[in-house]
Amino acid sequence: MLTTKQSRLSALLIPILSVLLGFIFGALLMLLFGYNPIDAYQAMLMGVFNSPYFIGEAIRQATVLTFTGLGFAIAFKAGFFNIGIAGQLLVGWVAAIWVALSFPDLPRIILLTISIGAAIVAGAVWAGIAGTLRAYFGTSEVIVTIMLNYTALHLTNYIIRSVLTTGNTTDMVSENASLSVGWLTTLTQGSRINMGLFIAIIVVFLYWLFMTQTTAGFEVRAVGLNPDASTYAGMSAKRNIILSMLISGGLAGLGGAIHGLGTFGNLFTQSGLPSLGFNGIAVALLGLGNPVGIFFSSILFGVLDVGAGFMPNRAGVPDEMADIVIAAIIFFVGANYVIRLVLDKMKSNKTAEKGGE
Amino acid sequence: MAQTERVIEMKGITKRFGEFKANDNINLNVEKGEIHALLGENGAGKSTLMNILSGLLEPTSGEIYVNGKKAKIDSPEKANQLGIGMVHQHFMLVDKFTVAENIMLGKEKHNYGFMDDEGAEKDVKDLSDRYGLTVDPSARIEDISVGMQQRAEILKTLFRGADILIFDEPTGVLTPQEIDELMDIMKKLTDEGKSIILITHKLDEIKKVADRCTVIRRGQSIDTVNVKNTSQQELADMMVGRSVSFKVDKIASVPQGPVLEIKNLTVKESRGLEAVKNIDLEVKAGEVLGIAGIDGNGQSELIQAITGLTKAESGTIKLDGKDITGEKPREVTETGLGHIPEDRHRHGLVLPMKLEENMTLQQYYQKPFSKNGLLNHGKIKEFAKKLIEEFDVRTQSEESTAASLSGGNQQKAIIAREISRNPALLIAAQPTRGLDVGAIEYIHKRLIEQRDNGKAVLLMSYELDEVMNVSDRIAVMYDGKIVAIVRADETSENELGLLMAGVSLEKAKKELAGKDIKAGTAGAAGAAGNAENDGKERATVANDETE
Numbered sequence: 032m033l034t035t036k037q038s039r040l041s042a043l044l045i046p047i048l049s050v051l052l053g054f055i056f057g058a059l060l061m062l063l064f065g066y067n068p069i070d071a072y073q074a075m076l077m078g079v080f081n082s083p084y085f086i087g088e089a090i091r092q093a094t095v096l097t098f099t100g101l102g103f104a105i106a107f108k109a110g111f112f113n114i115g116i117a118g119q120l121l122v123g124w125v126a127a128i129w130v131a132l133s134f135p136d137l138p139r140i141i142l143l144t145i146s147i148g149a150a151i152v153a154g155a156v157w158a159g160i161a162g163t164l165r166a167y168f169g170t171s172e173v174i175v176t177i178m179l180n181y182t183a184l185h186l187t188n189y190i191i192r193s194v195l196t197t198g199n200t201t202d203m204v205s206e207n208a209s210l211s212v213g214w215l216t217t218l219t220q221g222s223r224i225n226m227g228l229f230i231a232i233i234v235v236f237l238y239w240l241f242m243t244q245t246t247a248g249f250e251v252r253a254v255g256l257n258p259d260a261s262t263y264a265g266m267s268a269k270r271n272i273i274l275s276m277l278i279s280g281g282l283a284g285l286g287g288a289i290h291g292l293g294t295f296g297n298l299f300t301q302s303g304l305p306s307l308g309f310n311g312i313a314v315a316l317l318g319l320g321n322p323v324g325i326f327f328s329s330i331l332f333g334v335l336d337v338g339a340g341f342m343p344n345r346a347g348v349p350d351e352m353a354d355i356v357i358a359a360i361i362f363f364v365g366a367n368y369v370i371r372l373v374l375d376k377m378k379s380n381k382t383a384e385k386g387g388e
Numbered sequence: 389m390a391q392t393e394r395v396i397e398m399k400g401i402t403k404r405f406g407e408f409k410a411n412d413n414i415n416l417n418v419e420k421g422e423i424h425a426l427l428g429e430n431g432a433g434k435s436t437l438m439n440i441l442s443g444l445l446e447p448t449s450g451e452i453y454v455n456g457k458k459a460k461i462d463s464p465e466k467a468n469q470l471g472i473g474m475v476h477q478h479f480m481l482v483d484k485f486t487v488a489e490n491i492m493l494g495k496e497k498h499n500y501g502f503m504d505d506e507g508a509e510k511d512v513k514d515l516s517d518r519y520g521l522t523v524d525p526s527a528r529i530e531d532i533s534v535g536m537q538q539r540a541e542i543l544k545t546l547f548r549g550a551d552i553l554i555f556d557e558p559t560g561v562l563t564p565q566e567i568d569e570l571m572d573i574m575k576k577l578t579d580e581g582k583s584i585i586l587i588t589h590k591l592d593e594i595k596k597v598a599d600r601c602t603v604i605r606r607g608q609s610i611d612t613v614n615v616k617n618t619s620q621q622e623l624a625d626m627m628v629g630r631s632v633s634f635k636v637d638k639i640a641s642v643p644q645g646p647v648l649e650i651k652n653l654t655v656k657e658s659r660g661l662e663a664v665k666n667i668d669l670e671v672k673a674g675e676v677l678g679i680a681g682i683d684g685n686g687q688s689e690l691i692q693a694i695t696g697l698t699k700a701e702s703g704t705i706k707l708d709g710k711d712i713t714g715e716k717p718r719e720v721t722e723t724g725l726g727h728i729p730e731d732r733h734r735h736g737l738v739l740p741m742k743l744e745e746n747m748t749l750q751q752y753y754q755k756p757f758s759k760n761g762l763l764n765h766g767k768i769k770e771f772a773k774k775l776i777e778e779f780d781v782r783t784q785s786e787e788s789t790a791a792s793l794s795g796g797n798q799q800k801a802i803i804a805r806e807i808s809r810n811p812a813l814l815i816a817a818q819p820t821r822g823l824d825v826g827a828i829e830y831i832h833k834r835l836i837e838q839r840d841n842g843k844a845v846l847l848m849s850y851e852l853d854e855v856m857n858v859s860d861r862i863a864v865m866y867d868g869k870i871v872a873i874v875r876a877d878e879t880s881e882n883e884l885g886l887l888m889a890g891v892s893l894e895k896a897k898k899e900l901a902g903k904d905i906k907a908g909t910a911g912a913a914g915a916a917g918n919a920e921n922d923g924k925e926r927a928t929v930a931n932d933e934t935e
Contacts, residue, residue, distance in 0.1 A: 245761050246753045253749065257738040263697060263729060264749040265718030 046317050046324070048370050050331065053360030060355060061348060070346040071356070078341030079334050087219025091294060092307075093326075093333030094227040095120075098286030099311025100318060100325040101238050102279045106158075106172075108242065108320060109275035110255035111165070115176025117308025118183030119157045119280040121301070123150035123287025125187050128201060128298040131208035139207040146208055147288045154284020155277040157183060162276025166269040172276070180304055188300045200299040210293035227289035231326070234282070238322040241278075251275050283308065310336075310361070317364045328364075335360065393420040394456065395552055395583045396441070396472075401450035403436050408784070410436040411447070412607040418552065423574055423584045425594040425615070427627050428604035429824040431782070431794025434587050437604070438554050441585075442474045443467035454552075473550025477557045479541045481529045487540045488512045488525035491547050515543055520576050535566035542573070553577065554585045557822070559593060571597045589627070589824040591620040603627050628826040636832045639840070641860040643672035647813050647844035648694070653703035655686070655693045663689035665868035666703070671813065676835060676845040678859030678876065680852065682888050686868035687848050688730060691817055694846075695727050696720040708812045721750055726811035728802055730818045730848075732795075736802045739791035743783055744772035746790045747805050779804035780830075796827035803834055814838050817848045832858050852881055866890045 058068035079085045099116045106113035113119075127150040134142060161175040195201045210225035242248040253261045254271040262268050290307065291298060314332055318324030335357050342353040363370075396418040403411040411433045418424045428434045439445040441452065443461040452459050454470045461467050467474075481490050488509045489496075497504040497511065509525040516523050521539045529537055538558065545553055555574070559567045574584055574597055586598060594601055594615055601618070603610040603626045610626055624632045648671040655664035664686045671677045679687055692698040694705055696717040704713045708724045715723070729735035737746050748757050748768050756767045772786040781800045783793055790798060799819065806814060816835060820828040835858055839845050849855050855862055859876045864887040872893040874883070886896035 244763055244765075246758045246763060247761060249745070249752050249763060253738050253741065253745075256740050257734075259734045260736060260738050260749070263695070263717060263727070263735040265716070265721050267716075 042319060044374070045370055046319065046328065046364070048374075049317065049363045049366070050360060052370065053363035056363060057356035057359045060359060061352065064352065066348045066352065067346065071342050071348045071353075074341045074345035074348075075335070075338035078345065079338045082220075083218065084220045084222045085337055087215070087222025087224035089333040089337040090228060090330065091222065091224045091333070092336050093329040094225075094231045095286045095290045095294070095307050096311055096314050096329035096332050097231040097235065097326050098282050098289065099308055100314035100329055101234060101322060102154075102282035102286065103311045104315040104318070104320045104322075104325060105238070105242075105251070105282070106275055106279035107315060108255045109251045109271060110258065111162075111172050111272070111276065111279075113158060113161070113176055113276065113279045114173055114312070115158060115161060115179050115183075115308075116279075116283045116311050117304040117306075118176070118180035119154040119283035120287040120290065120305055120308045121183045121187050122157045123154040123284025124291035124298060125190055125287075126150045126153035126284070127288035127291045128204060129190070129195065131204035131292060132195065132202060135205035135207065137207060139209075142205075142207045143210070143292075146292060147285065150284045150288030150291075151281040152284070154287060155281035158276045158280020158283070159273060162273040165276070166272040180308075184301060184304055187298075191298055191300050195298070201297045203296045204292060208292055209296065210289065223294050225289070225293035227293045230285075230289065231329075234285070235322045235326050242322075247274070283311075286311075313361045313364050394418070395420050395454065396585075397453040397456075398437070398441065399451045399453070401437060401440060401452070402448050403433075403440060403445060404448045409607050411440070411450075414450075414604065414607070414609040416602050416609065417612070418583055418585060419600075420583055421578050421581055422599040423578055423586055423597050425586045425588060425598035425601040426604065427589060427591075427594060427601050427623060429589065429627060429826055430796040430822070432604045432627075433607040434604055435556070438474070438556065438585070438587060441467070442472055442554060468548055468550075471549060471551035472554070473545030473548060473552070474554045474556065475538070475541050475545055475558060479537050480544075481537060481540060483530040484528065486526050486528055487523050487532070487536075487543075490529060490540055491515075491525075491544045493544070495548070512543065512547075515546060519543075519546065519573070519580065521573055533566075535562055535569065538562070538566075538570065539573070551581070552583045552585070554587065556587045557589075558586070559588070559590065567593070591623050591825070594623065595620060605629055624825050627824065632825050632829055634825070636829075636836060636857045638836045638858075641675045641839060643675040643860070644842065645673055646670045647673050647708055648846065649704075649706040650694075651704050651706075653690070653693060653705060654701040655689045655698060656701050657689050662701070663868055664693065667868075667870055669863060669870060671844045671846050673812070673844050674839060674842050675860045676839050676847055676858055678855035678862040679846065679848040679865055680855045680862050680884055680888060681850075681865035683850050685865045685888075687865055688817070689868075690865070691727075691730070691815055691846075691848060694720070694815065695725065718750075721809075721811075724812035726806035726809055726814040728799075728806055728814070728816040728819045730821075732798055732802055737790040737798060740789055742787050743776070743781075743790055743793070743801060744768050744786040746801060747772040747775055747786075749805065751809070775801075775804040775808055779807075779834075796823045799823060799827065799831065803831060807834065807838060811843065813844045813846065815846045815848070818850065819847070820849075820851070820854060828854075852884055856881065856884070864888055872896075 054072065061068040061071055079089050099120060102116050102119070103113055127146045130146040130149045131142060157179060158176070161172045161179060164170040164175055165172045191199065191201060210227055212226050215224050216222065242252065250261070250266050250271050251274065254266060254268050258268045286307070310332055314325055314328045317328035339353040339357050342348040343350050394417055396416065398414065398416040401411050401414045402409065414433070414437055416437070426434050426437070436445065440447050441461065443464040443466050446462060452461060454472070459470055461470065482493065488505070491512050492508050497508040512523070512525040521543055523536060523539050523543065524532070529540065542553070558570060562570060578584060588594060598615045600612055601615050601623065602612040603623065605627060648669070650667060650669040653664055653667045654662060657663040667690065681687055689698060693700045696712070696715050696719065700713055704711060706712065707720065710723050712720050712723055733739060738749065745768070748771060751757055752763065752768070757764055757771070769786055775781070776783060776786055779800050781793070781804060782797050790801065793801065803819070814835070819831050819835070823831070835845055835847065847855065847858055856876055856879070861873055862876050862879065862884065863870045863873045864884060865871070866888060867890060871890065872887050874893070882900055883896050886899065887893065891899070
């Protein structure tokens with residue numbers, strides 16, 4: 032048996048190795064196609080870290096990813112694969128902007144509260160549909176959430192074109208619905224970083240509190256790990272399925288509100304589902320379901336996302352190549368199972384050798 | 389001295405997991421053509437040792453010789469090449485494939501890439517004829533009995549050229565008839581020159597088939613003995629490390645008022661058929677009521693209805709005077725029910741969770757374990773520590789996962805949790821399945837203790853010994869009905885056997901009166917030690933009885 036300290040260390044080793052392998056694989060790909068990987072990675076990292084503006088942008092992106100990552104993680108802990116985070120984020124975005132545009136003159140604190148609240152409810156309802164169907168009819172939440180993703184996408188575009196405006200872009204929300212924080216904006220030389228960062232930190236703490244310190248979190252974990260034993264012990268599996276999906280969707284919706292009000296301040300027609308939703312899955316897996324881990328892996332993804340933009344101009348690596356490299360890194364994150372396997376094998380060989388001496 | 393050939397020699401095998409020594413300097417010698425039993429309690433280190441031999445684990449130190457040559461077995465394939473094959477406890481078979489396909493798996497017979505089904509089935513047929521392992525090569529695994537599936541598993545290892553077969557707790561899932569057949573097969577295999585290692589904690593099986601037996605206790609090999617010259621009692625004492633009693637010590641029960649009252653209960657199973665048919669049953673305070681019956685005669689459904697896991701179709705269930713028909717598990721638990729479930733992994737524990745969390749699985753929402761929805765980890769830990777101490781649950785700490793405990797200790801943890809709530813009724817379903825004699829003795833003692841404290845105990849078991857030893861009264865279930873309720877001290881194994889087969893009590897008594905002489909003959913044949921005759925004789929008796 033490993034001691035807790037050892038197992039905690041090796042738990043950290045796995046995500047770090049996954050990321051490193053992703054970078055190495057990306058480098059090999061670039062070499063194969065005749066690009067200089069050192070230049071490319073340098074461009075990516077320098078691009079972000081040499082400029083307060085882009086640091087701000089990376090953190091802004093990370094903020095939204097923290098919400099989608101936590102959203103995915105809680106459903107995952109309860110035993111579900113909520114692949115509909117993207118759609119739930121989108122309906123949250125719509126709800127927040129819609130409310131903000133409808134009551135532009137309300138005081139800031141009230142307008143922000145009801146806009147964000149509406150987004151959370153919208154996301155929760157969207158995920159709750161899948162949760163309820165799963166709880167009462169045993170429908171696969173994977174299929175239902177995938178379908179609801181497309182429903183959300185087309186519904187959003189319909190609402191923009193036919194309800195909120197007649198064009199493809201809504202008006203900007205009023206000052207009272209802005210999430211920007213003056214000193215942060217100044218500090219990062221005008222980036223779109225916003226108070227979503229503080230909300231994210233609070234939510235990370237609340238998530239930890241919920242999962243480890245409350246009876247409701249205990250139930251969600253127990254049902255996720257063994258629904259039969261939990262039912263036998265008197266918990267309601269149905270209730271917990273729905274509850275965890277509601278929280279999951281609510282977090283995605285909250286991410287949508289922060290993205291809508293904080294990043295853009297408006298809503299525009301989308302050609303596809305926002306990648307922030309799907310990258311939340313990778314963030315959650317890299318963070319091993321631990322809220323603090325999810326926060327840090329969000330920052331890594333924020334840096335990758337923003338930094339990839341520098342690879343074409345500064346290192347001559349085309350956009351597509353940059354995307355492939357990022358995808359390779361995500362792939363290795365998802366494949367951390369393989370890394371765990373190799374590590375275990377190495378460890379058992381080592382102990383065998385030691386014993387043989 | 390007659391030189392026997394050693395096919396396996398394991399010398400000074402030690403395997404550490406961190407601080408913990410699962411195997412500590414174990415020695416094991418297996419001779420050609422023998423059945424060598426490996427006896428030990430749950431968690432003694434038998435599986436670790438066999439995993440080392442079959443290449444799944446590497447020893448920390450020690451040497452292995454196969455057929456006299458030093459071998460490094462670092463993968464299951466390597467074990468295969470050396471002729472070591474494992475017949476797993478949980479079969480490694482593909483349900484949707486046929487017997488022949490399963491046996492060939494990974495070594496499929498083909499003509500230019502096309503599957504040669506006929507050739508494969510013929511090969512399997514030849515192999516099964518040679519060893520007397522009757523199977524239907526073209527039947528699908530999901531359609532055949534468990535005993536048949538096990539034969540397919542044995543054939544699979546033989547097909548891969550195994551000369552040394554490891555049987556891992558092979559009889560746990562078999563019916564008595566299938567067990568006898570398996571014993572014959574094992575004898576036949578050794579006659580053909582194969583060697584067998586039999587992992588078990590069932591002493592009667594060792595007495596029946598094994599030639600020699602190595603006893604393992606707490607990771608150490610205690611001794612290797614000749615089975616013929618060693619009694620079951622001696623084997624049990626060696627295994628546990630102290631004197632064990634097979635008989636349950638108990639005083640006469642003093643039953644009081646009814647705790648569980650069931651009237652006209654009908655329960656349907658998942659496919660919508662009636663599994664429990666209009667049953668009346670009463671369990672009194674201060675008594676153990678046993679439910680005997682062959683698996684699948686409505687016992688599980690009856691218990692699920694009482695515990696609230698399944699809704700009753702009709703009828704009423706009263707617990708401690710309160711009507712609990714149709715109540716949810718939580719309400720039933722709160723009314724005063726403790727339940728040791730039949731399947732401890734599926735229903736009893738959340739294996740990946742900490743032991744302390746499992747200990748409070750039903751009470752986490754109550755004071756003092758939580759307040760206003762916030763858990764009190766300190767109180768939970770304190771409570772778990774107390775139970776671990778009181779019930780002697782062997783674990784590294786209360787923070788270890790339930791999965792890290794051995795089967796016997798997992799069961800002790802469940803029993804600790806259920807008894808600690810001091811329930812008016814304790815339902816124990818198959819409470820000692822898969823456990824060794826030491827743990828069985830302990831669990832039986834605890835059940836009797838509950839009874840002596842004036843609680844009601846409902847014991848459901850497929851093991852006749854257990855039902856007869858622990859219960860005060862025995863209800864026999866057959867085809868969803870209770871065919872008879874008898875007193876444990878007034879019935880016999882034969883009478884129960886007939887009742888379980890659906891014979892009425894009156895008829896059973898009459899039949900047994902006329903059978904006494906014949907049963908005596910069968911017993912004598914068994915004592916003579918001729919296993920083949922013994923089996924046949926008993927088969928005829930069984931046939932007579934069911935007619």
